Amino acid sequence: MDLLTDPTITAFREEARTWLEENKPTEARPHDDQAAREFDRAWQHKQYEGGWAGVAWPEEFGGRGLAPLQQMIWYEEMVRAGAPSTGSFTVALGHAGPTIMANGTKEQQALYLDRIISGDTPWCQGFSEPGSGSDLASLRTRAVIDGDELVVNGQKIWTSYAHIADFQELLVRTDPEAPKHKGITWVVMAMDTPGLTVRPIQTIDGNAHFCECFYDDVRIPLANVVGGLNNGWRTAMSTLSFERGMGYLQSRLTIINEVDKLIEEARQRKLLENDRIAYELAHIRAQAVTVHALGYDGVAATSQPELMSSVNQIFNGELSKSLARIAIEIQGDDGLERTEWNGRYLGSFPATIAGGSKDIQKNILGERVLGLPR
Amino acid sequence: MIDLKLSDDEKFLQESVRDVGAKEFPLDEGIRAGIDGRKPFDEARWQRLAGLGWFGICVPEAQGGIGLGLTHEMLVFNELGKVAASGPLVGTALGAYVAARAKSDEIAAALIAGQRKAGILVGDLVVDAGVGDLALRVTSEGTELLEITEATPVVSVDEALAVNRVTGTTSLVHITDDDIPSRLRVLVGAYLVGLAETTVEMSADYAKTREQFGKPIGSFQAVKHRCSEMVTRAYTAKAQLAVGAVLANLAATEGIAGSGLLEVASGYLLAMDAAQQNADDNIQNHGGIGFTAEHPAGIFVKRTQVYRHLGGKMSDLIQIALVSPETSAA
Numbered sequence: 001m002d003l004l005t006d007p008t009i010t011a012f013r014e015e016a017r018t019w020l021e022e023n024k025p026t027e028a029r030p031h032d033d034q035a036a037r038e039f040d041r042a043w044q045h046k047q048y049e050g051g052w053a054g055v056a057w058p059e060e061f062g063g064r065g066l067a068p069l070q071q072m073i074w075y076e077e078m079v080r081a082g083a084p085s086t087g088s089f090t091v092a093l094g095h096a097g098p099t100i101m102a103n104g105t106k107e108q109q110a111l112y113l114d115r116i117i118s119g120d121t122p123w124c125q126g127f128s129e130p131g132s133g134s135d136l137a138s139l140r141t142r143a144v145i146d147g148d149e150l151v152v153n154g155q156k157i158w159t160s161y162a163h164i165a166d167f168q169e170l171l172v173r174t175d176p177e178a179p180k181h182k183g184i185t186w187v188v189m190a191m192d193t194p195g196l197t198v199r200p201i202q203t204i205d206g207n208a209h210f211c212e213c214f215y216d217d218v219r220i221p222l223a224n225v226v227g228g229l230n231n232g233w234r235t236a237m238s239t240l241s242f243e244r245g246m247g248y249l250q251s252r253l254t255i256i257n258e259v260d261k262l263i264e265e266a267r268q269r270k271l272l273e274n275d276r277i278a279y280e281l282a283h284i285r286a287q288a289v290t291v292h293a294l295g296y297d298g299v300a301a302t303s304q305p306e307l308m309s310s311v312n313q314i315f316n317g318e319l320s321k322s323l324a325r326i327a328i329e330i331q332g333d334d335g336l337e338r339t340e341w342n343g344r345y346l347g348s349f350p351a352t353i354a355g356g357s358k359d360i361q362k363n364i365l366g367e368r369v370l371g372l373p374r
Numbered sequence: 375m376i377d378l379k380l381s382d383d384e385k386f387l388q389e390s391v392r393d394v395g396a397k398e399f400p401l402d403e404g405i406r407a408g409i410d411g412r413k414p415f416d417e418a419r420w421q422r423l424a425g426l427g428w429f430g431i432c433v434p435e436a437q438g439g440i441g442l443g444l445t446h447e448m449l450v451f452n453e454l455g456k457v458a459a460s461g462p463l464v465g466t467a468l469g470a471y472v473a474a475r476a477k478s479d480e481i482a483a484a485l486i487a488g489q490r491k492a493g494i495l496v497g498d499l500v501v502d503a504g505v506g507d508l509a510l511r512v513t514s515e516g517t518e519l520l521e522i523t524e525a526t527p528v529v530s531v532d533e534a535l536a537v538n539r540v541t542g543t544t545s546l547v548h549i550t551d552d553d554i555p556s557r558l559r560v561l562v563g564a565y566l567v568g569l570a571e572t573t574v575e576m577s578a579d580y581a582k583t584r585e586q587f588g589k590p591i592g593s594f595q596a597v598k599h600r601c602s603e604m605v606t607r608a609y610t611a612k613a614q615l616a617v618g619a620v621l622a623n624l625a626a627t628e629g630i631a632g633s634g635l636l637e638v639a640s641g642y643l644l645a646m647d648a649a650q651q652n653a654d655d656n657i658q659n660h661g662g663i664g665f666t667a668e669h670p671a672g673i674f675v676k677r678t679q680v681y682r683h684l685g686g687k688m689s690d691l692i693q694i695a696l697v698s699p700e701t702s703a704a
């Protein structure tokens with residue numbers, strides 16, 4: 001354990017900071033999802049042109065081929081600059097891309113990765129179903145082989161950004177006779193494939209970022225299967241542990257900006273003189289700073305992956321919800337009116353649900369990390 | 375010693391409000407408001423509620439009310455909370471009571487009859503009342519009933535309720551009776567407890583039917599215990615608020631100043647926490663579906679975010695909880 005003072009690292013940080021100063025978008029990310037898609041594409045493309053897309057992606061896939069450490073520094077600088085996060089590219093950069101790198105054929109890698117990193121194609125994740133959330137492996141969306149195609153019938157739900165994505169990483173059941181983890185296949189589906197219907201679902205905060213996807217004889221080339229037929233569970237898990245570990249790091253790190261904004265709000269309302277509120281904010285800020293430490297811990301990658309990813313998921317989920325709860329205390333009676341802060345509160349509930357609920361994470365910690373009996 | 379057993383007429387009132395409440399306020403209304411926007415105020419329904427006497431429960435019979443006690447009124451508002459009823463219910467009922475106390479019988483009669491309605495003022499914001507309506511401002515210094523002469527709508531945190539910023543008023547009634555803040559907290563608190571109770575029911579029902587890993591999710595301790603914590607919050611808040619209501623009522627009937635101040639504030643603080651934490655846990659128990667606008671779980675989150683502000687200033691509550699003595703219930 002030591003502070004890294006290697007001049008190449010300092011220089012890398014300087015370079016990142018300067019580039020962001022000069023190139024980060026000055027306008028806010030649009031509220032409308034179609035417009036947001038174009039905003040995300042333009043921003044990702046700009047990073048690509050500048051050599052900043054996929055800092056830790058291998059050079060052969062268009063990345064910079066640097067270590068997770070540099071990736072972390074890049075994220076830190078993004079947060080420091082208040083630059084937009086990956087938005088509708090989160091799945092593409094965070095799971096679909098890495099999955100294809102790890103499990104895809106040369107052809108698949110050539111077909112998809114370049115269009116992800118260059119900011120061309122947002123992806124979505126079609127995993128959860130109405131009957132299969134926490135118990136993802138029970139999924140029932142069926143795919144039957146017909147010639148050199150898979151014919152898909154069924155339904156997915158909670159598919160974030162399905163209405164603005166170009167591709168979907170899709171889990172389907174290809175062998176209903178096999179034990180539930182063994183009959184699943186991971187396949188790439190283009191979102192303009194006939195037979196697919198996407199319906200956005202409105203959420204309690206008034207947004208509609210996630211969707212239902214209905215598959216009615218959707219024909220997908222067998223060549224789109226990644227990681228082998230009936231091997232989809234293992235293929236998917238390589239992405240999920242990434243999602244729960246380093247994958248969300250950039251958006252997790254941004255919480256410090258929100259915390260600082262809230263502290264400023266409390267200061268203006270003269271609430272920092274109140275010890276309880278001051279303590280709560282201090283505690284929240286301490287936790288927001290700890291997100292950094294967990295990032296460095298992820299870079300060091302010396303812990304058991306389940307320990308790292310579940311601790312991160314629980315810690316960041318609860319942190320995000322606490323921030324929202326304190327925010328509504330701070331704004332007090334002004335909260336009768338819809339404000340940025342109570343909007344944040346209304347939107348905070350998925351923090352302990354999406355990507356594997358906090359209960360499931362606790363089961364993982366208890367059973368797979370601490371070895372407690374099931 | 376305080377007897378918390380419901381009397382026959384309390385039970386009868388509770389059951390009749392429960393029946394009507396479920397019919398008049400289907401949860402679907404809150405869902406539609408979230409998705410399509412709020413419908414115009416339902417005057418016909420307001421008239422029906424007035425016809426049942428719900429806005430004059432505690433107003434003496436001689437002044438056109440039903441002449442019952444605060445515990446009765448608490449039961450009414452508890453049932454209204456359970457169905458997340460919309461409209462300026464607390465302000466109108468308490469407004470009528472305040473007007474009657476001030477011997478402004480005409481105003482009391484108009485409120486009881488549903489000809490006028492009164493929202494509760496929080497700072498300069500008022501819920502479910504606009505120009506021409508009344509607004510009730512309750513503080514530790516006194517209680518005022520105002521007519522709203524100027525107001526502009528703001529975006530409400532809860533789409534089912536209208537929030538207006540009041541910029542002009544005329545004062546109609548002013549009293550300094552110091553039991554009004556407690557009465558307000560009993561009614562708002564009872565509504566909050568009602569919200570908390572319905573989320574318990576929703577979560578328990580869902581936990582029995584939703585299956586994952588081949589079992590109802592209620593069989594997992596994480597979910598089972600969360601539901602149990604929810605019922606504990608609602609149950610304790612309800613008991614404390616009932617004690618508060620009994621004691622606060624004595625201020626009016628026996629003239630015991632300050633009766634139930636701490637007890638009501640305590641029940642109210644527990645009710646705020648129960649409503650908010652239960653609404654949150656309820657979404658957690660439902661997973662993704664609980665976060666959608668098409669599911670009623672969100673109504674309870676948003677309604678809590680309005681009602682938790684209606685029972686008076688937080689600083690007053692804190693002060694009472696810190697220093698007020700317990701009321702002797704001997």
Ligand SMILES: Cc1cc2nc3c(=O)[nH]c(=O)nc-3n(C[C@H](O)[C@H](O)[C@H](O)COP(=O)(O)OP(=O)(O)OC[C@H]3O[C@@H](n4cnc5c(N)ncnc54)[C@H](O)[C@@H]3O)c2cc1C
Nearest residue numbers: 127128133134158160350354355357359594658659661662
């Ligand atoms: C905003 C948002 C975005 C999402 N985006 C996507 C996406 O892009 N793609 C995608 O595929 N999915 C997505 N999801 C779905 C998400 O992964 C699921 O909601 C989550 O896995 C929970 O599943 P569920 O909603 O079916 O709840 P359920 O699994 O039904 O869970 C209900 C409750 O039971 C608890 N529970 C279940 N099993 C156990 C157990 N064994 N032990 C203890 N408690 C248990 C849960 O913790 C929860 O509290 C998203 C969800 C949200 C809210």
